[in-house]
Amino acid sequence: MKAPVSWIREYVDLPADVSVEDLAARLTALGLKLEALEKPGADVTGPLVVGRVLTMDPEPQKNGKTINWCTVDVGAANGTGQPQGIVCGAHNFAPGDLVVVVLPGGVLPGGFEISERKTYGHLSAGMICSAKELGLGDDHSGIIVLPADAGEPGDSVREYLLLDDDVIEFEINPDRAYALSLRGVSREAALATGAMFTDPAARNVPAPNGEGYPVEIDDLEGCPVFVARTVSGFDPTASTPRWMARRIQLAGMRPISLAVDVTNYVMLEMGHPIHGYDADKLQGTVRVRRATPGEKLTTLDDVERTLDAGDLVVVDDSGPIGLGGVMGGATTEMSDATTNIMVEVASWDPVSMFRTGKRHKLSSEAGKRNERGVDPTIPEAAADRVVELLVEHGGGTAGPGVTKVGTAPTSPVVTIPASLPARITGMDIEPATVIENLTAIGCNVDGDETLVVVPPPWRRDISDPFDLVEEVARIVGYENVPSVLPPAPAGRGLTQGQQLRRRVGRTLAGAGYVEVLTFPFVGPEAFDTLELGADDVRRTALRLANPLSAEAPLMTTTLLPGVLETLARNVGRGTTDVAIFEAATVTLPHVGIASPILPVDRRPTEGEWDDLNKALPDQPLHLALALTGDRDPAGWWGGGRPVSWSDPIETVREVAAALGVEVEIRTGSAQPWHPGRCAEVFAGGRSLGHAGELHPRVCKALGVPARTAVAEIDLSALLELAVAVAPAPEFSTFPVAKEDVALQVAVEVASEDVAATLREGAGPLCESVRLFDVYTGEQVGAGQKSLAFALRFRAPDRTLTEAETGEARAAAVALAAERHGAVQR
Amino acid sequence: MSGPNSSYDPVQVTPLGEEQVFAMRDEALAAIEAAADLEALKQVRSDHAGDRSPLGLANREIGALPPQARKDVGMRVGQARGAVNQALAARQEVLEEAAEEQMLLTETVDVTLPWDRRSRGARHPITTMSERIADTFVAMGWEVAEGPLVEAEWLNFDALNLGADHPARTMQDTFWTEPAENHVVLRTHTSPVQARTMLTRTPPIYVVCPGRVFRTDEYDATHSPMFHQVEGLVIDEGITMAHLKGSLDHFAQATFGEGITTRFRPSYFPFTEPSAEVDLICFVCRGSGLNETGDATCRTCRGEGWIEWGGCGVVNPRVLVACGVDPERYTGFAFGMGIDRTLMFRHGVEDLRSFFEGDVRFSRAFGTEI
Numbered sequence A: 001m002k003a004p005v006s007w008i009r010e011y012v013d014l015p016a017d018v019s020v021e022d023l024a025a026r027l028t029a030l031g032l033k034l035e036a037l038e039k040p041g042a043d044v045t046g047p048l049v050v051g052r053v054l055t056m057d058p059e060p061q062k063n064g065k066t067i068n069w070c071t072v073d074v075g076a077a078n079g080t081g082q083p084q085g086i087v088c089g090a091h092n093f094a095p096g097d098l099v100v101v102v103l104p105g106g107v108l109p110g111g112f113e114i115s116e117r118k119t120y121g122h123l124s125a126g127m128i129c130s131a132k133e134l135g136l137g138d139d140h141s142g143i144i145v146l147p148a149d150a151g152e153p154g155d156s157v158r159e160y161l162l163l164d165d166d167v168i169e170f171e172i173n174p175d176r177a178y179a180l181s182l183r184g185v186s187r188e189a190a191l192a193t194g195a196m197f198t199d200p201a202a203r204n205v206p207a208p209n210g211e212g213y214p215v216e217i218d219d220l221e222g223c224p225v226f227v228a229r230t231v232s233g234f235d236p237t238a239s240t241p242r243w244m245a246r247r248i249q250l251a252g253m254r255p256i257s258l259a260v261d262v263t264n265y266v267m268l269e270m271g272h273p274i275h276g277y278d279a280d281k282l283q284g285t286v287r288v289r290r291a292t293p294g295e296k297l298t299t300l301d302d303v304e305r306t307l308d309a310g311d312l313v314v315v316d317d318s319g320p321i322g323l324g325g326v327m328g329g330a331t332t333e334m335s336d337a338t339t340n341i342m343v344e345v346a347s348w349d350p351v352s353m354f355r356t357g358k359r360h361k362l363s364s365e366a367g368k369r370n371e372r373g374v375d376p377t378i379p380e381a382a383a384d385r386v387v388e389l390l391v392e393h394g395g396g397t398a399g400p401g402v403t404k405v406g407t408a409p410t411s412p413v414v415t416i417p418a419s420l421p422a423r424i425t426g427m428d429i430e431p432a433t434v435i436e437n438l439t440a441i442g443c444n445v446d447g448d449e450t451l452v453v454v455p456p457p458w459r460r461d462i463s464d465p466f467d468l469v470e471e472v473a474r475i476v477g478y479e480n481v482p483s484v485l486p487p488a489p490a491g492r493g494l495t496q497g498q499q500l501r502r503r504v505g506r507t508l509a510g511a512g513y514v515e516v517l518t519f520p521f522v523g524p525e526a527f528d529t530l531e532l533g534a535d536d537v538r539r540t541a542l543r544l545a546n547p548l549s550a551e552a553p554l555m556t557t558t559l560l561p562g563v564l565e566t567l568a569r570n571v572g573r574g575t576t577d578v579a580i581f582e583a584a585t586v587t588l589p590h591v592g593i594a595s596p597i598l599p600v601d602r603r604p605t606e607g608e609w610d611d612l613n614k615a616l617p618d619q620p621l622h623l624a625l626a627l628t629g630d631r632d633p634a635g636w637w638g639g640g641r642p643v644s645w646s647d648p649i650e651t652v653r654e655v656a657a658a659l660g661v662e663v664e665i666r667t668g669s670a671q672p673w674h675p676g677r678c679a680e681v682f683a684g685g686r687s688l689g690h691a692g693e694l695h696p697r698v699c700k701a702l703g704v705p706a707r708t709a710v711a712e713i714d715l716s717a718l719l720e721l722a723v724a725v726a727p728a729p730e731f732s733t734f735p736v737a738k739e740d741v742a743l744q745v746a747v748e749v750a751s752e753d754v755a756a757t758l759r760e761g762a763g764p765l766c767e768s769v770r771l772f773d774v775y776t777g778e779q780v781g782a783g784q785k786s787l788a789f790a791l792r793f794r795a796p797d798r799t800l801t802e803a804e805t806g807e808a809r810a811a812a813v814a815l816a817a818e819r820h821g822a823v824q825r
Numbered sequence B: 001m002s003g004p005n006s007s008y009d010p011v012q013v014t015p016l017g018e019e020q021v022f023a024m025r026d027e028a029l030a031a032i033e034a035a036a037d038l039e040a041l042k043q044v045r046s047d048h049a050g051d052r053s054p055l056g057l058a059n060r061e062i063g064a065l066p067p068q069a070r071k072d073v074g075m076r077v078g079q080a081r082g083a084v085n086q087a088l089a090a091r092q093e094v095l096e097e098a099a100e101e102q103m104l105l106t107e108t109v110d111v112t113l114p115w116d117r118r119s120r121g122a123r124h125p126i127t128t129m130s131e132r133i134a135d136t137f138v139a140m141g142w143e144v145a146e147g148p149l150v151e152a153e154w155l156n157f158d159a160l161n162l163g164a165d166h167p168a169r170t171m172q173d174t175f176w177t178e179p180a181e182n183h184v185v186l187r188t189h190t191s192p193v194q195a196r197t198m199l200t201r202t203p204p205i206y207v208v209c210p211g212r213v214f215r216t217d218e219y220d221a222t223h224s225p226m227f228h229q230v231e232g233l234v235i236d237e238g239i240t241m242a243h244l245k246g247s248l249d250h251f252a253q254a255t256f257g258e259g260i261t262t263r264f265r266p267s268y269f270p271f272t273e274p275s276a277e278v279d280l281i282c283f284v285c286r287g288s289g290l291n292e293t294g295d296a297t298c299r300t301c302r303g304e305g306w307i308e309w310g311g312c313g314v315v316n317p318r319v320l321v322a323c324g325v326d327p328e329r330y331t332g333f334a335f336g337m338g339i340d341r342t343l344m345f346r347h348g349v350e351d352l353r354s355f356f357e358g359d360v361r362f363s364r365a366f367g368t369e370i
């Protein structure tokens, strides 16, 4: 909402010592937030004067244009009194006309400095201005031709043009619809300064009579009040007075024609939307009803709309002629030939307005006000004001008929204890202050301890006791709220899950990984690129109804597309060694039930609460890793170690270890991993995910370096297995006995399985089994590999004999032979 | 001078004269002094202090001497051997020190060689900032609450006094999921976590909820379809706006430093009444609106002296009712701030997209804590 300060002053006698900045700050403190302060006219400086065109010689140019070489009398403004020679491109004037001249030394909006300059073969000393060049509107059709009373040549023209003003632009919150008008802003300005306020809507209006335009309302809930007035013999060529056009322009709207401008002006003035009809185009009784589904209406914006049963329409004998309260219809639109006008000021149900606006994607100045709720008691005043202005500036006669159908709904009665504002805000607010402040905003207040409050009709947002608390608080001043720490009870600190997630992040950062956060939006192409099978569960993704990009309408089921894209971006920017991780939720939909829209006047039942949650997809926390380049860079110490398939596997182990969880790594097979370099991670008897080298085809398709390694695991599942309270270990202090075992097995046998077998076979005396070498080559033959394990034995209560150790070792080897066909070497 | 008797026969020995012993001693001492390194000293030890050295042999002969000679000779030889051993030990120490010095000298390296064997990892500043904020409140006895990102429409809107026909719903551009009749959305704020908390705990409730939220904003330097918020919720008996102000002042100081407090401006949120915008004293210019040299406006607050930080208010009793809290007994307050935004002005991040591009150089600058 843009409010010219000159307009505010019309209703409020602002104290002289209150500057515009101060006023804006005070209004901000009251809840009308300052968005911008504009000083229209401030960007026009220097001599701007009335000039009389003396001569005007058209001179055709080579480029096809014709310019006018003019001499203009600017009085003594140019210091010489001699006529000023000026080149002008416009043609809408004639010798003898008064025009607006900016002389050399002047500056126009945009920092456009005026000086004497050679142009089209003349020395042009100044400029004859159009409205647009002065920032006075969009009219660029020609220069401004002033009426005879504008002044004498050489007189300053700033004041006459209403060039200078201050405009405060406010950001109006949805609950302060009344402030979408000068009436509302001025009322607040009066409240902010203690000045007197004159209500523009307080007018003596003619009483309704039976002679007005016939109107009927079928739906009094949708349209409780409809006021109609008429003007006949209006001059459609009459122009809008400059002050009105200027105010409309400064308020951020565009002047169009007198009839339209008057309705907009009064809307800005009082906050009530108004619609004008060409009365000659109306056929019979005007009626308000709900639309019949499928009914058609072409609105003022020339869009044919198919109406919904919820839309409120204004109809006459011809059918729909307007979308009530939102936008008028094309068939009864006022035109440049309209001489008879019917003025409609009607009150509409805000919810219907909101729905209709949303349904038809229509946003208008009228709709914006009607859907927030306007003062239903002022339609007669607004209509009367419109008639007054139409008659005053457009000639014609006010029709004697005054139609008023329906009655304004009454404001709700709100009862509050006078102590409530103090109790809620923590400020010392006496009951007397409460009564005083509520009265100041227009409430009718009764009582002393318990207040019976009737909010004013323009405050349709006030319905609850707490609404009144806010009103009192903002007038007392939010800056007076004391600062007191609440007495919180002893808390339990972070939950185990929260602590463990931090631990995972720190572990990964310690292991050299950098955390990234990616958007969860993907398209099916992302799954294709990862070569997910047609029946891969990860293809079942939640779809967004209104994605930002049509290419990414799905909520991702895997973090890999995001981390791999991020990895590629880093490589593209020249970071060749990258190790990144992301820990975020993925969305795994299940065949869902609908989430109920429950009542809000009570707590949901347990069944309803369950339904609410059951409708949501599973959203487990995943962890993804992606690496490329060197894991350990090369340097003076020697060569680097390139990232390998084993790095993400090792990191998964590291993370699990940090959580006290032992994971089991098995040979895996999943997309998008290299079929021979994919490990599946198990813990607690279930699969957590996969780790290894990315499939070469996928690397190529994604544009990431070959041998990029990735992992993705279900971190939620891993966290569930975390050891909450680690038990102290028991270990023997007797000497350790070490035995090495080299076993030859087929290459496809997993070393992890052999190790597990050795551990099992060696029995309780075996303290650890560690693989320390893998050999493939001539000595073991094709299809075979040799695995070298270091076994450590120890008893809790004695030094082991060689015989005991040997026996345990033999048992381990025997079991490996039995299970895996292992041959000792 | 009689040399050592190699074919030693105790019966025939004659006691060694004083001069002879002195000569042996002096010879040994001279050799010790002459030993240049530990190796040479080892040889000297064997030649002059070993069992087969002249003094060693002389010592062995003592037992064979007649009793009257033993005492004298024993004393003489003993003294001489003592002197030699002492000299050996001293020389040993000197030579060891020298050898060590030499070794350290030869082992000298260029310690300025770069040692970037492993690139440093880092956590995301949004993660660490969320944790920092959580810690501030946990230290006050609050707890950290969480909820799903894909959320029930009722919890995201209706329960928060944002009914289907509430004009404020259009203020938040919501991502809706298909099918529409399932009424599931991407949460547009962390407020549904507040509703969940009220529905699953009993007051007193003191929680803070940092988290990820979504709005259908086009992605640019100041907008993102995904961003992060932190909200706080307190429900207790006798809670007032003053407690809200106190909590936010504390939060502001914990995050931006001593003396950086907040101010309230009236505002509107459906879930709070009264509602306020929260501004923060600019922590760079400390409210002056001027830059360091005082000749231009402060870049951080653009000369305002205040920074818009978030929204807050007293929990609307309608929300309490929908979430099963007795509005006659309890009051509460809630607040919400953007974590990304907070980081942007706290650390001078110019472009919101820096948070989501994942350039490792960005996160690394913030390390593992913030």
Ligand SMILES: [Zn+2]
Pocket (backbone or CB within 6 Å): B282, B283, B284, B285, B286, B287, B288, B289, B290, B298, B299, B300, B301, B302, B303, B304, B305, B306
């Ligand atoms: Zn500042």
